[in-house]
Amino acid sequence: MSGPVRRRTLGRSGVEVTELSFGAAGIGNLYAPVTDEQAATALDRAWHVGIRYFDTAPHYGLGLSERRLGEALRGRDRSSYVISTKVGRLLAPADVVTGDDLADGGFAVPRTHRRIWDFSADGVRRSLDSSLDRLGVDRVDVVFLHDPDDHAEEAFREGYPALEKLRSEGVVGAIGAGMNQAEMLTRFVRETDVDAVLCAGRYTLLDHRALTELLPAASERGTSVVIGGVFNSGLLADPRPGARFDYTEAPPGLLARARALRAVAERHGTTLRAAALAFPSGHPAVASVLVGVRAPEQVTDAAEQFAAEVPAGFWQEARETGLLPPEVPVPGETREAGPEDIRGDVRGRHRL
Template identity: 45%
Template sequence: MTINPLKKKSLGNTSLEVTRLGLGCTSLGGMYEDMSEEQAVKVVHRSLSLGLNLFDTAPFYGSGKSEQRLGKALAEIPRDRFILATKVGRTLVPTLGKDRGKKIFVNPLPFQPVFDFSYDGIMRSFEESLTRLRCDRIDILHIHDPDDHYTEAIESAYPALEKLRSQGVIQAISVGMKQWEMLVRFAHEGDFDCFLLAGRYTLLDQSAMEELLPLCIKKNISVILGGTYNSGILATGAQPEAKYDYADAPLEILERVRQIEAVCDRYQVSLKAAASQFALAHPAVTAIIPGAATVEQVNENFSLLQQKIPDEFWAELQLKGLLRKDAPTPKAAG
């Protein structure tokens, strides 16, 4: 079974149609290692040339650097050729010091990201993103990481997004988080078109199946998945210092990945291909947005979805308890 990366799916109740594979733009902001502006533009242009149309960024990524570089890469591209997603919830405060953003971003722009879910803060962040992205509208706007700010996010940020949607300068309202529990609360209390969920529906963690994904199907909220490699271990395998959820992987996770790798070896299946294809098999999931720091990685992300994985591979993972028995697989998804 293979998955067509270029197949388009509707995003919630909007008129937007996104390719099943998009580009997450953390690397453009210098996540873990810096990249040149020229390289960033090449990554975006290669994604476009393959036919991908979904690009996801945020002010947080490199303190504006990712948005700035994505804007430059898309400046001469017809606007109807791509769907642009960015985030609100952090404003960028100018700083002359060395403490610029989180350490995960190398050589960020001279701004410090500060949480701000106020109505005015959301509007200001949106306007600044338009400037960096060199555009007059954004297709998808996510409320970014409101874990400790739920009340302000639903009472102040959400009305701001509703206002922008009514004005037609955004089409889809979303929340982007690394947890599923709070997304359930947002789904019940607001009119959201999609959610961006990172790391909670993967080969290693299917916890979002319990409540969030069925609810999203019921309410026609599309799910975009980030973090499908759980911060790296499903890409690198169970190597020393492999990362899981932005930290060194614990022993039980390393052992579980070793067992999955053994099944991969038996069926000659790429671990990364299995991780990518599994994530897209759930009917609630519309797209995945892996990052890429090079043109070669863009090509690889594309080819991973086209690699054939036998049905027996998924059956063995489930038989061995390495995958939930009720988790949809590419075979079941058709």
């Protein structure tokens, strides 16, 4: 697969993202080291297959992901691609560099910095300024509040208004929140003017909880949703014994369900990976599927699987066998009106 990937606009922001996007935690040495050359080659391959949306964060490798992403994109037309990064964790130099970050953050990098939770207005601006330095760009297109699970009061009271101000000043194009849960993201959609939310792991072939409230609310409010973690940490990529689900070993029941889905996919001449990548786009609020990759061959596979057409028979059999609930929308069905179809300006509905 090469050439352009289709694009969709995040809410009413004017920021257009490709429907397949590059999650850059892996090139921040998530769980295992990645060489500079491997990271650069993976990003070059992503560009070759048409990906133009890249998501990163200071948290990823204590800034390593941002530095590598910025280096790989340097020299390319800045108007041709989109970068999202995140705020909420400031990086402060460590007093003494001892060991690596694997135990604390999950990244195979020297523990040169420590993370400080900070969703204050000042913290948001300082975090963004530092990200711009590491990326080597004068602007980022999208900024997400990163994992405010235990910091809701500060995130809603200070962090979100700070992002809204940055957007009104034209410093960033779109704002939102990124989390591994759906419930607080639903609150952001309903109570603020976010353009998009990034929901990881909560809308997959195995986990549909974002469909309960988040996705309907997003459709109603004209908010876009970026879906990450479509493989649920690996189980839906390769459902073998010992495979991970949400960062830990998958329980037997989920492993059996994933293997059953793989068998259905094979009967219909497709793959479980293709079905997992296709599934989120069945809902009209979903603007992009974010895939975490660290090597060029993973990029190629993701692009090929994403481009593959999953037969309607797969979705039908998955429903008939109870592997997918009947109410879950699937690709190819007639879709309800999505954010891009809703007319009128909804900004200013609720100010915090």
